Amino acid sequence: MQLKTKFVLMVGLVTFCSYGVTFYRTSSFQEDLVVEQATRQAKMLFHQIRLTRQWVADHNGLFFVKQPGVENNPFLKEGAIRDERGNWLVKRNPAMVTRELSVYAAREGMGQFNVTSLQPINPLNAPDDFERRALENFSQGTPETVAIEKIAGSYRLRYMAPLEVEQQCLSCHSGQGYEVGDIRGGMNVTIPMGPAFAEIRTNNRMLLNIAVATILIVSLTIYVLFDLLVARRLKLLAGAMDRYPQGSLSTRFSAMEDENDEIGTLSRHFENLCSRLERSRRELDETREQMFQSEKLAALGRLVAGISHEINNPLGGMHNCIQTMKKNTDNPELQERYLELLAQGVERIRSTVRQLLNIGRKEPLEIKCGDVDSMIRDCLELTCLGRRTIALELNLGVQKPVWVWMEALRQVMLNLAGNAVQAMGEKGGVLKVSSRVSGSDLVVEVGDSGPGIAPEHMDKIFEPFFTTKEVGEGTGLGLSVSYSLIRRMGGELSARNAEPSGAVFTLRVPLTDSRHETGEGGIS
Known part of the structure; x- marks a missing residue:
């Protein structure tokens, strides 16, 4: 794998990890922020409903003219009264007001709320699993309970806090053995989270698209810049190394000699190294040639010492032939025979000397x-x-x-x-x-x-x-x-x-x- 590919992959991996961590933290932060805001909204709604209930209790309930849809509350002792004109008025206590307001809120797509207890008077106010767990926690001192639940395919935030018995509550609940300060139940507020989570998913998709586009653009930019500023110049340097020692040093790095970055410095150092190597090679060749010639001369000296008597032998014979020929100048046969011997001796000496010269010459x-x-x-x-x-x-x-x-x-x-x-x-x-x-x-x-x-x-x-x-x-x-x-x-x-x-x-x-x-x- 090429260095630029490794570099781009590593940068892409680091960028991907950085964006991944950022994306995860941003997504988590958005979800936490939305949940926190929804919880605040639920608390605010809880306190508004609680204050509404308190106002109703302070006025000993609300009375409405009895008509279709406005029926008696069977769980109240004095659920209806008749005015001076003969109209029947039905009473609405805080629990009924709360339930009917919740119906209106659900109809408008807003948060829902209801009051429940472990011992409800109205079976419609019986707690579900979440409310039961919350009520049990309230008995152990838990101030409130918050949870995200998926109901009917959509996510909802459920907030529940306890309702304490106040003096006004005893008018309806005194027969149940409550005292002021007791926890008679709790009120559950449900906030729909579907739109908020849909917005979070939209934001996440946008962030993901931005991250992918950024990684691609950064990787491509780094790839092009690395190829232009590093890879191509390293390829030129590698080509010069491959061609070494052929070529002239003055033209070997012409494309990089004016650069002042790390690759330019490396090129100049390599050029200096090539110069030193060439100088050392010339010196080594000269030293080697001198060593070879010295060894030749040493071998020649050993040979000369060994064959000196081989040359002296024919020289001695030739000397004797010459002396004999001088004494017998009138003997043609002897002259001819000795001349042949002299020629053989000269040829033998000449051959030996020629061989020695072949060894000794440079x-x-x-x-x-x-x-x-x-x-x-x-x-x-x-x-x-x-x-x-x-x-x-x-x-x-x-x-x-x-x-x-x-x-x-x-x-x-x-x-x-x-x-x-x-x-x-x-x-x-x-x-x-x-x-x-x-x-x-x-x-x-x-x-x-x-x-x-x-x-x-x-x-x-x-x-x-x-x-x-x-x-x-x-x-x-x-x-x-x-x-x-x-x-x-x-x-x-x-x-x-x-x-x-x-x-x-x-x-x-x-x-x-x-x-x-x-x-x-x-x-x-």
Whole structure:
């Protein structure tokens, strides 16, 4: 998943959570506020009805002319009286006034209210479950009870508070054993909450739409800005990293070099890093080339010390031939035969010197088309000159010119063959060398019959300056240089112990079909 996608998802998630918490708290706050306002309305209505009841009680009830719809109250002792004109007047006590006002309020869609008790006189005033629980709580000292109930598919707030017996109440309720201050029942006020909750749902939908639109707009804006200000510039920086070390440093970061933000700073730091790496690489290449040349000269010195008497032998024979020819100037046959011997000696010395020059000269490490088998024979001939105790077993199977790093392979072969000869010591032994083409690789194996490589040294033999030879007998760079050369060719150099004794070094380097130089004529 891309960084900008993760960033947008995280910002969207944080925004969603923030809006979710805000939405939940706002919705809860709206509901709490509506419930609180409805409760206040219910309390206000409760006190208005209570005051109305008190006024009715203070005036010993209300009397209405008896007519259809205005009937006697069967639960009052003096429910009707007759005036001087002969009209019957029916009495309305506070309970009936309360009930009839509630009917009017319900008809107008307003709150309803009714009076009830655990021992009602009128069965119509019997309490329901909510009212019964509230009355029981009043007996335990609870001052009021509020609840939200769903009745007939709509929500309603129900508020109930106790009604205490006052002096005026005893005119109707004295026979029931009440005293002033007793709780004779309670009045329940019901406020419809459907419209308020519908408004809350409307507000919630509006808030939800605003939240979704805000999250989408913020996410899209962040996505575009992140892609423009961060992702594209990081892609440019990543492209410059992928192309490194190709390209010019002056043009590599042209799109970001004038920016003063974090990515611009990172780009400048990377450019500085590339500059330091290129400078270090040049210094390393120079040091490596000096090390390679030093190792060449060291190998050349060891070879010269070993073959000096091989050159002196033909020189001594040539000197004797010349002396004899001087003494026998009149013998043509002897002159001809000795001239042939002189020519052979000169050719032998010239061949040896040519091989030494090939080793000692400094040439760029480049791919050439050449005879690998012939190069291996030259290296072995030089390495084994003067060592008659060394027997060669050659199995050279390339048998055709190939494109390889010829001079680099020459140095590797001299190092490996020289190490093999030194490992076998004065007693000598068998030096086995094989070559072949395997697929698109050149494979060369150099083995000896020496004591082999100690197991504890196997992981260290290719490290620079590691050597098991005595002081003055080796620099510890031969195998390290060979390993570095093979790796620079894109190949592998490995070592193992042979059975029953000795060591075998195997090198594998890729071949090409045509000339292919890397860098400026060297190995990259």
